[in-house]
Amino acid sequence: MTDDPYGDERLVGLYDLDNPDGIDHAYFRALADELKATKIVDLGCGTGLLTRSFAKEGREVIGVDPSKTMLDYARKQPGAEAVTWIDGDASAIEQSGDAGLVISSGNTMMHISNDDLPGVLTSVAGALKPGGVFSFESRNPAARAWEQWGRDATYGERDTPVGRLIEWMDVLEVDEGRVVFEAHNVFEDGSDAVSITTLYFRTAERLTTALEKAGLTDITIHAGWQTEPLTDTSRLFVFRATKPVD
Numbered sequence: 001m002t003d004d005p006y007g008d009e010r011l012v013g014l015y016d017l018d019n020p021d022g023i024d025h026a027y028f029r030a031l032a033d034e035l036k037a038t039k040i041v042d043l044g045c046g047t048g049l050l051t052r053s054f055a056k057e058g059r060e061v062i063g064v065d066p067s068k069t070m071l072d073y074a075r076k077q078p079g080a081e082a083v084t085w086i087d088g089d090a091s092a093i094e095q096s097g098d099a100g101l102v103i104s105s106g107n108t109m110m111h112i113s114n115d116d117l118p119g120v121l122t123s124v125a126g127a128l129k130p131g132g133v134f135s136f137e138s139r140n141p142a143a144r145a146w147e148q149w150g151r152d153a154t155y156g157e158r159d160t161p162v163g164r165l166i167e168w169m170d171v172l173e174v175d176e177g178r179v180v181f182e183a184h185n186v187f188e189d190g191s192d193a194v195s196i197t198t199l200y201f202r203t204a205e206r207l208t209t210a211l212e213k214a215g216l217t218d219i220t221i222h223a224g225w226q227t228e229p230l231t232d233t234s235r236l237f238v239f240r241a242t243k244p245v246d
């Protein structure tokens with residue numbers, strides 16, 4: 001058992017196969033280009049697949065993640081030298097006030113506890129330049145995704161580059177948007193890489209209030225990566241919030 005749900009090297013090696021470059025990555029890249037961002041911070045960058053794709057001439061890219069396993073993998077990937085990798089959480093983000101864009105993809109913001117959220121958003125705001133944007137996604141609690149995360153619904157077996165893998169999830173606790181689940185990954189040798197993850201499902205109102213308290217404004221929320229309008233049953237919130245120009 002590991003405290004870090006991304007702490008098993010074999011699973012980290014499979015992460016990009018299971019979470020390939022897609023419409024979400026295209027959204028964040030288009031936003032970076034739209035903002036003409038010359039400095040981008042990726043909070044909770046994980047394996048850095050998206051992070052590395054931001055890199056281009058005249059742009060500084062920084063990836064921050066507390067998982068040593070994820071970051072060690074990121075550092076070894078092609079193009080990794082174009083990114084500055086920082087081991088840590090939001091407290092490690094330089095309060096430089098010059099980033100054009102801070103992003104947090106793959107529902108990373110849902111890993112932040114309610115107690116930590118204000119501090120994280122203050123750090124994000126401190127990194128941004130006036131007019132800079134923070135963008136991230138978070139699941140809508142109203143869609144109750146965790147109800148699909150039981151053992152029967154998630155049990156599967158598949159062949160992977162590291163051999164046959166049997167996997168399933170078990171929800172351990174649901175309490176006011178705080179969902180604790182266990183993920184099992186049984187490899188061919190019989191070992192089970194089991195981890196416990198806590199995710200925080202927050203309403204759009206709660207996230208909006210937290211962003212505003214951190215001094216961010218012009219908050220927009222869409223229900224998907226192609227500016228789909230929000231409804232009561234939308235599964236996803238895609239947020240943008242801007243640091244005001246004084």
Ligand SMILES: C[S@@+](CC[C@H](N)C(=O)[O-])C[C@H]1O[C@@H](n2cnc3c(N)ncnc32)[C@H](O)[C@@H]1O
Nearest residue numbers: 006044045046066067070089090105106108111
């Ligand atoms: C689902 S992965 C997403 C990785 C990547 N952003 C992506 O889009 O594929 C969640 C990431 O959040 C990181 N994480 C967990 N807690 C965090 C925290 N408090 N601050 C920043 N990142 C965190 C994990 O280490 C992991 O790499």
